[in-house]
Amino acid sequence: MADQTDNLLYEGKAKRVFTTDDAKVLLHTYKDDATAFNAKKRGSWEGKGKTNATMSAALFSYLEANGVPTHFIEQVDDTTIKTKYLTMLPVEIVVRNLATGSIKRMLDFEEGRKFKAPIVELCYKDDSLDDPLVNWYHLRELGVSDEDLEFCEELGLKVNSVLAPFFDERGIILVDFKIEVGKDESGQAMLADEISPDTCRFWDKETNEKLDKDRFRNDMGGVEDAYAEMLRRVTAS
Known part of the structure; x- marks a missing residue:
């Protein structure tokens, strides 16, 4: 199972992937x-893996039920989910509803500014380059097709349209989030990676x-309680 090192396919900053x-x-x-600033800052706390796995499982299931294709199959245990094997696109899709983080600095927006419409950003997934913000021209040069780029942007907006009201009903503002896309052996593109407090901003x-994770990034304290609270709100019946 997931603890068999011989089956380890990949180990990232926040998870291990097994065949x-x-x-x-x-x-x-x-x-x-936990890592921040592309692993320049590191830490850990008990229960983080459980929160991210269980939240991702719940949210992938909810998205599937609302017409969003995902790689999710089932949750295996507290910290492990089973997924389809995908070939990943070298793209991170960021969707922003309010201004904070890098867009606030880039455009000198006030903290918490609500955008007229969700803003979609595409980034080149490469840790050594700090996942730079790019445009279609760059990604075409890197071999990503227009069809895939269109899918990425439409997927980001669809996920936002499904999850923003889901969280609103639970007293949470979905400030922004990052998602990834992969393709199965038939070439079908779908949502992948995870949806958790590591990859989203929740207020x-x-x-x-x-x-x-901003509580960890910015040394605000209370990070364990924040993750536990998000898990409670997402999984509460």
Whole structure:
């Protein structure tokens, strides 16, 4: 299973990916390790892997039920999900509803500015380059087709349209998020990676309290409680 090192396919900053007896299926085991600023800052806390795996499983299932294709198959245990084997595009899709982080600095926006419409950004997925913000021209040169780029942007907006009201009902503002896309052996593109406080910014709707990895990035404290609270709100019946 997911603890068999011989089956380790890939180890990233926040999870390990394992092969299975089925060449079309992978296991993703989420770690308690945390990184920020492309692993320039490191830490860990108990329960982080459980939060990210369980939230991702719940949200992938919800998205599937609302017409979004994903790589998710099932949750195996507290920290492990089973997924389809995909060939990943070298693209990160960022969708922003409010201004914070890099866009605030880039365009000198005030913190929390609500955008007239969601803003979609495409980044080149390469840790050594700090995942730079790029445009279609750059990504075409890197071999990504216009069809795939269109899918990426439409997927980002679709995920946003499904999840923003989901979180709003739970007292959470979906400030922004990052997703990735892969293709199965038939060439079908779909949502991949994870959806968690590692990859999204969540603010409490009443207090604007941050309930995501920004608490770790910015040494705000209370990160374990924030992740636990997000897991509670997502999984509460």
